[in-house]
Amino acid sequence: MHLLPLPAFTDNYVWMLHDGHQAWVVDPGDAAPVAAALDSLGLQLAGILVTHHHPDHVGGIDALRERLAATGGRVHGPSGERIPEPVERHVEGDTIDVLGRRFEVLEVPGHTAGHIAYFERDATAHPLLFCGDTLFSAGCGRLFEGTAAQMEASLARLGALPADTRVCCTHEYTLSNLRFAAAVEPSNRERADYTARCEARRAGGEPTLPSTIGLERAVNPFLRCTEPPVIEAARSQGARSDDAVDVFAALRSWKDRFR
Numbered sequence: 001m002h003l004l005p006l007p008a009f010t011d012n013y014v015w016m017l018h019d020g021h022q023a024w025v026v027d028p029g030d031a032a033p034v035a036a037a038l039d040s041l042g043l044q045l046a047g048i049l050v051t052h053h054h055p056d057h058v059g060g061i062d063a064l065r066e067r068l069a070a071t072g073g074r075v076h077g078p079s080g081e082r083i084p085e086p087v088e089r090h091v092e093g094d095t096i097d098v099l100g101r102r103f104e105v106l107e108v109p110g111h112t113a114g115h116i117a118y119f120e121r122d123a124t125a126h127p128l129l130f131c132g133d134t135l136f137s138a139g140c141g142r143l144f145e146g147t148a149a150q151m152e153a154s155l156a157r158l159g160a161l162p163a164d165t166r167v168c169c170t171h172e173y174t175l176s177n178l179r180f181a182a183a184v185e186p187s188n189r190e191r192a193d194y195t196a197r198c199e200a201r202r203a204g205g206e207p208t209l210p211s212t213i214g215l216e217r218a219v220n221p222f223l224r225c226t227e228p229p230v231i232e233a234a235r236s237q238g239a240r241s242d243d244a245v246d247v248f249a250a251l252r253s254w255k256d257r258f259r
Contacts, residue, residue, distance in 0.1 A: 001017060001099065001125075002017070002019070003128070003168070003210070004016040004017075004018070005168070005209055005210075006033040006034060006037050007172075007207075008028075008029055008032075008033050008056075009029065009056060011171050011173065012027075012029055012030070012056055012170055012171060013168075013207065013209065014028045014029065014033060015130060017099060018041065018043050019100075020043075021043065022043060022044050022046040022071065023043040023045055024045075024046055025045070025049070025064075026049045026050075026051070027049070027057035027132060027170050028048060028059075028064060029055065029056035029057050030060045031059075031061075032060070035064070035067070044067070044071050045064060045067040045068050045070075045073055046071045046073045047068070047075075047076065047098065048061060048064065048073070048075045049098070050077035050087070051077075051078070051115060051130065051131070051133070051134075052112040052114065052115040053081040053114075057132065057133075058077075058083055061084045074087075074088050075088065077089065077090065078090065078115065078116040079114065080114035081112060090105045091107065092106065092107040093105065102120065103118040103119060103128075103130075104118070104120070106119055106158075108131070108134045108157065108158065109150045109154060110134060110140075110146035110147070110150045110152075110153075110155075111132070111133045111143065111144060111145070111151070112133075112145045112146065113145040113146055115132060115146075115154075116132075117129060117131040117132060117134060117158065119161065121162070126166050126212075127161065127165040128165070128168065129158065129161060129165050129167050129213070131158060131167060132170055133171065134158065135155060135158050135169055135216065136171060137167065137208060137211040137215075138174055138177035138180075138181045138194075138216070138219050139176075139177030139180065139181075139222065139255070140222040140252070142252075142256065143252060148248055148252060152225065152245045152249075155222055156223075158213070158223075159213065159217055163214030164212060165213040166210040167210050167211040167212060167213060168209060168210045169209060169211075172208065174198050174208040174209070174211075178191065178195045180221070180254075181220065181221050182195070184221040184229075184230055184233045184234075184254075185221060185227075185229050185230060185233065187229065188229070190215075190218040190219055191219040194219050221233075221251055222251060225247040226244055233251075234246070234248075234250040235250075237251070237254045
């Protein structure tokens with residue numbers, strides 16, 4: 001099985017899984033890089049997974065439907081969001097077979113009200129998570145429709161997944177997120193080491209992703225809301241208490257205005 005991040009727009013990734021014959025893609029906001037990859041690799045499009053309704057995640061779906069029709073493939077998405085029809089709707093606990101692998105649907109509201117993620121727990125390989133805009137490397141999505149409590153719970157849930165889970169988020173925001181993480185926890189050595197690795201990868205034209213859940217637990221301030229240095233930093237930015245939701249809300253507000 002091959003996992004590819006296909007660059008789209010200025011900083012998006014459309015994730016592609018393929019077995020050398022058929023491919024699935026995740027959040028195709030732009031059809032062009034998907035079509036180019038399918039043609040260059042000689043693949044058929046067997047399915048599409050969608051995490052939420054924002055245009056940079058669904059804008060390419062209709063242009064890919066003819067390729068889907070050739071394989072009888074379907075678009076899969078969240079039950080309560082505005083995804084271009086036809087789409088097979090999913091809720092918490094549903095499973096989807098993707099090239100012989102079973103992905104479980106996780107409801108992770110916060111960025112949008114109905115945001116979902118897709119998680120594959122494979123005993124023979126590292127688990128795989130397609131998390132859309134809920135969890136970024138060293139960061140998280142903005143609260144466009146959900147609450148701080150929802151997003152903190154969603155992130156805590158993802159943070160509890162196995163440490164070797166590959167984190168496939170959909171934006172190349174890692175270096176900017178790490179600059180914020182440095183302001184929150186300047187003494188975090190793992191964050192500093194990770195920053196150096198990511199800078200080298202970007203200088204070489206490579207993506208920083210996928211990350212892993214274990215790495216995110218160590219460097220991502222939004223997964224570290226119970227750590228004393230993060231609490232202290234959040235308190236300095238107006239957190240009302242040491243409660244994880246209050247800490248998260250203060251961090252998210254700080255990140256929104258951080259430059």
